[in-house]
Amino acid sequence: MNRNRLANLVLILTLLFLIGPFIIIFITSFSSEVSLKFPPQGFTLDWFKKVISMTMFVDSLKLSLKLGLVSSIIALCLGIPVAYITSRYNFRGKRVIEVITTLPIIIPQMVAGLVLLRLFVLMNIFSVEVTLLIGHTAVVLPYVVRNVLSALINFPVSVEEAAISLGASRLRTFFLIVLPNIRTGIISAFILTFIISFNNVPISLFLTGPGLSTLPVVMLTYLEYYYNPSIAALSTLLIFISAFIVFISQKLLGLSKLM
Amino acid sequence: MVKFLRLNNISVMYQPGQYVLEKFNLCVEKGKFLSLLGPSGCGKTTTLRTIAGFIALQEGTIVVNNKIYNNVPINKRNIGLVFQNYALFPHLNVFDNVAFGLKMRKIPKDLIKEKVLKVIESVGLNGYEKRLPAQLSGGQQQRIGIARAVVVEPDLLLMDEPLSNLDAKLRIEMRAEIRRLQKKLKITTIYVTHDQLEAIALSDEIAVLNQGKIEQTGTPEEIFYSPKTLYVAKFIGFQEIVSGIVVNELNDFVEVSAEYGIFKAKKTGKVSLNSKVSIVARKKDFTLDKKENTNSMRGKIIAKIFQGDVVLYMVKTGSNLVQNVEIPLKLASWEENEKLNINVNPEACIAFSEGGK
CATH class of the missing domain: 2.40.50.100 (RNA polymerase II/Efflux pump adaptor protein, barrel-sandwich hybrid domain)
Known part of the structure; x- marks a missing residue:
């Protein structure tokens, strides 16, 4: 059928559009030329060796991983109770809480980064690391609230009521009944927030400097001075790290539940 | 005979002045089966949820077994609840679902096992202990729902339209089964339904509700043959x-x-x-x-x-x-x-x- 062929063509173009850049980066990272070019010439693994031997990349990678992990965990600890309370109770000020927890999506992150810099770092209230953590946590919190909220909405209140009527306290009900059943929502929230934090530039840009910087910011700075395939090699590595995280979580959860 | 459950003049309002239940009186003898019958919005589920403790009452007292229940937290009331949507714990298998209430009561493990297996057998689902709720049919899920509620030997068994999600044939089978189990265990039961035939088939006594008030209470025969008001007559x-x-x-x-x-x-x-x-x-x-x-x-x-x-x-x-x-x-x-x-x-x-x- 003609129609089918057209649809297939659109599908292929869409896929190319989505994964094309990755393919180009992937191929370029093995290029033996000194500047970024496509199609590349030659084949070498030198850029990978170079990237993993550069302390500036390794240190910032460590910081980014730590930041992603810790800010995601804090956001979960804050976001899960907020989502639970707003989905299960009606009280005055509920709207305010809902707005505050979604505000970081609306406020431009550049602005937030600048405010954090002025407020905490320049006034010596918190160290750069702590300020980074606060910024990242604020940025990812709305995603936790949203994800967990939708998991909670799909979980009938009557199941909790059943547990309470059988003698469990509200707290025990939460840990024994609610938490295991919104597990998928929590894990998908964690993956999302980790990746968002890991890739974040605007917040980090203001708060980092020489000696203490996140990986995306270091990559950006590096790219301003050197235009060689080492950045492509690094990108390839990052893609594989992200893919590995998603793969592991899907293994743990089952693909269908996450999607 | 001393009434086991007494609701004395209870009133429930969701908003000030807006009565959902108005000066409500109800008594049930120990071991009896009472149905609250009425169309949706008449207050029958509210009554049940007030007895369970999920809804706070503004006036009146709830007395169970000579003990005032008003300020007893839900999890200390010793009730069994059965829901329309079964409300089984999706992540626990049949055995753990039924055992939940016993575990909360800190009963020794081997006794839990004995009790759970016995009640699962009494609802005819022995052999299903390891299944998850999602692997059971609606009727089987509700049997487990009932088993989970009765295994803790509650003072009151509260059932909220437990058969409404089942198909017609199964509903009639389950009616007989609920009645048999309730008589055997002699649990005082409050049963909410909008189905007059269900109420008539199951109950020792029926209370017909209309806009937060009781129109008539009586045996199924009285309600069926001698309705006292036009409302009750039309409803049955x-x-x-x-x-x-x-x-x-x-x-x-x-x-x-x-x-x-x-x-x-x-x-x-x-x-x-x-x-x-x-x-x-x-x-x-x-x-x-x-x-x-x-x-x-x-x-x-x-x-x-x-x-x-x-x-x-x-x-x-x-x-x-x-x-x-x-x-x-x-x-x-x-x-x-x-x-x-x-x-x-x-x-x-x-x-x-x-x-x-």
């Missing part, structure tokens, strides 16, 4: 046939002057000479005939609906009213558009005063 399957003025009283009967002549009907409560009344009867108590008897209306058949062993006729009578008439198949020789008389035995007719309750 009577239909209004005529209205008119009482012109004569004869012992238990009244004669009413109506559109089609004089109608004779059993009288209730406030019916008196010269009062305006509605007369009701059940569709299966009508007969169709060319001849005119006492309590007779002229009408024209507008539809004939085959329903298996009976035929439902819809007959339009003079004043644009349509009466549903159920006739056994053998006698259903009438066809659409035929004009005839609907007759009804005065014994099957009840007169209610109009407007007053």
Whole structure:
């Protein structure tokens, strides 16, 4: 059928559009030329060796991983109770809480980064690391609230009521009944927030400097001075790290539940 | 006999001045099965949830086994709840679902095992212990729901339309099973339903609710044959046939002057000479005939609906009213558009005063 062929063509173009850049980066990272070019010439693994031997990349990678992990965990600890309370109770000020927890999506992150810099770092209230953590946590919190909220909405209140009527306290009900059943929502929230934090530039840009910087910011700075395939090699590595995280979580959860 | 559950003058309001339950009184004896019957929005689920403790009451007291329950937290009330949507714990298997309440009561492990296996067997699901709720049919899930509620030996078993999500055939099977189990375990049970046949089949006593108040309480026979108000009568399957003025009283009967002549009907409560009344009867108590008897209306058949062993006729009578008439198949020789008389035995007719309750 003609129609089918057209649809297939659109599908292929869409896929190319989505994964094309990755393919180009992937191929370029093995290029033996000194500047970024496509199609590349030659084949070498030198850029990978170079990237993993550069302390500036390794240190910032460590910081980014730590930041992603810790800010995601804090956001979960804050976001899960907020989502639970707003989905299960009606009280005055509920709207305010809902707005505050979604505000970081609306406020431009550049602005937030600048405010954090002025407020905490320049006034010596918190160290750069702590300020980074606060910024990242604020940025990812709305995603936790949203994800967990939708998991909670799909979980009938009557199941909790059943547990309470059988003698469990509200707290025990939460840990024994609610938490295991919104597990998928929590894990998908964690993956999302980790990746968002890991890739974040605007917040980090203001708060980092020489000696203490996140990986995306270091990559950006590096790219301003050197235009060689080492950045492509690094990108390839990052893609594989992200893919590995998603793969592991899907293994743990089952693909269908996450999607 | 001392009443096991007493609701004394309880009132529930969601908003000030807006009563959901108004000065509500209800008593249940130990081991009895009481149904709260009524259409949606009548307050029957609210009553149940108030007893369970999910809804706070503004006035009155709830007394269970001589203990005031008003300020007892839900998880200390020793109740068993059965839900319309089963509300099983999705992540726990059948055994752990049933064992949950016992674990909360810190009962020793081997005793838990013994009790759980026994109750699972009594609902006929032995062998299913390792299954997750999602691997069970609706009927099986509700059996587990019931097992989970009764295994803790609750003072009160509260059931909120437990059979409404099941198909018709299973519903009837489960009715018998619930009744058997309840009698065997002698658990005082409050059962919420909008299905009058379910209430009649299961209960020792029925309370019919209307807008947050009890219209009538009584045994299933009393409710079914002697409704005390027009509301109850309509709810359990009577239909209004005529209205008119009482012109004569004869012992238990009244004669009413109506559109089609004089109608004779059993009288209730406030019916008196010269009062305006509605007369009701059940569709299966009508007969169709060319001849005119006492309590007779002229009408024209507008539809004939085959329903298996009976035929439902819809007959339009003079004043644009349509009466549903159920006739056994053998006698259903009438066809659409035929004009005839609907007759009804005065014994099957009840007169209610109009407007007053």
